[in-house]
Amino acid sequence: RKEVEQDPGPFNVPEGATVAFNCTYSNSASQSFFWYRQDCRKEPKLLMSVYSSGNEDGRFTAQLNRASQYISLLIRDSKLSDSATYLCVVNGRGSQGNLIFGKGTKLSVKP
């Protein structure tokens, strides 16, 4: 089992749609969880940290289910500028420094 698995995608959605990304992780001891976005041929940029109680930032909502080792990201009212690859990230086994990235899910928002 891969350490971080994401929906393979790609997702192609119209503007204004709601889109959900799912992610599972294998290390039950993981303590840090993030969503990053990466534009084509650019560096990953932090979108949001994910907290146990769930958190929201504008149109973006992240949820964490530790029992199921599952993380989600919901984007409401999607914009053209949301088109990117979304990376699910957790800290590595026994490590505070090492981040484990999923392969990413590509999102294309169409007019």
Next chain:
Amino acid sequence: DTGVSQNPRHKITKRGQNVTFRCDPISEHNRLYWYRQTLGQGPEFLTYFQNEAQLEKSRLLSDRFSAERPKGSFSTLEIQRTEQGDSAMYLCASSREGGNQPQHFGDGTRLSIL
């Protein structure tokens, strides 16, 4: 610009040559990380430093790879005797100390081995 800075942006070299990349982290960050990313994959962890101490190294970091951060500020990543499989984007990130601190990435150095 006070973000993570990497140079060069691109490096093209022949197989067997040595290459060195540099990373300047965000000034108040004492942790610095190196990752490698190939097409269609997420970044893969290589190594990280807390100040000048190299605290963790991935199995991906073969003996041809060496990273240093001698004064706890900038870092270099050297690849000796490059192979075609080393072609990738090499990303540097930095963060404050602490388990839940997010890492901030530089633009990366794209390495192409001919």
